[in-house]
Amino acid sequence: MAPLQKRALYGLAIGVVWAIAIIVVFIAKGGVTAYTEDQGMRVILAALLIGGLLAYFIMMRLTLRKPGQVDERDRLILGRAPIVQLWAVFISLAVWSIALTEIYWDQGQIPVIFPYLVFMSLFIVNVLAQSIGILIGYWKMR
Numbered sequence: 001m002a003p004l005q006k007r008a009l010y011g012l013a014i015g016v017v018w019a020i021a022i023i024v025v026f027i028a029k030g031g032v033t034a035y036t037e038d039q040g041m042r043v044i045l046a047a048l049l050i051g052g053l054l055a056y057f058i059m060m061r062l063t064l065r066k067p068g069q070v071d072e073r074d075r076l077i078l079g080r081a082p083i084v085q086l087w088a089v090f091i092s093l094a095v096w097s098i099a100l101t102e103i104y105w106d107q108g109q110i111p112v113i114f115p116y117l118v119f120m121s122l123f124i125v126n127v128l129a130q131s132i133g134i135l136i137g138y139w140k141m142r
Helices: 003-029 031-037 039-062 072-103 114-141
Strands: none
Touching (some): 003 039, 003 114, 031 114, 039 114, 072 114
16 A cells, blocks of 8 residues: 555544544534534534644654655646545535525524534545545546
C-alpha cells in the first residue's frame, strides 16, 4: 500500500471518528434546541471541531512525504482529489440549503444557530472527501 493511500485511510478514520463524536455529543446533549441555549454544549462542540482539525493536521504532518518521494501516480491522484472535495462540499451545502429552506419556509428565516452547524459540517465533509478522493484515485488506477 502506497504511503499516500495509507495517509488517506488514516484521514478517513480520523474523519469518521470525528464526525461520530460530534454527532453523538450533539444528540446526547439535546440537539439544535440545546445547542442554541447551552453555551457549554457549544464550547464542547467547538473543542471537538478544533480537536478534529488538529488531529487531522498532525496526522498529515507525521505522514507527509518528502517532495522527491512523490511519484507521478501520487501527483495525478492528488490533482484529482480536490474535485471530489469540491463536489462533496457543494452537495452538502445544497442539502443544507434545501432542507433548511423547506423546514423554515413558513417562518421566513432560519434560526441563527444553523450557519454555525453548516460551517462545522462542511469542515468534516471536506476532510472526509479528501481522503475518499485519494482512495477513489487509487482504486481507479488499478
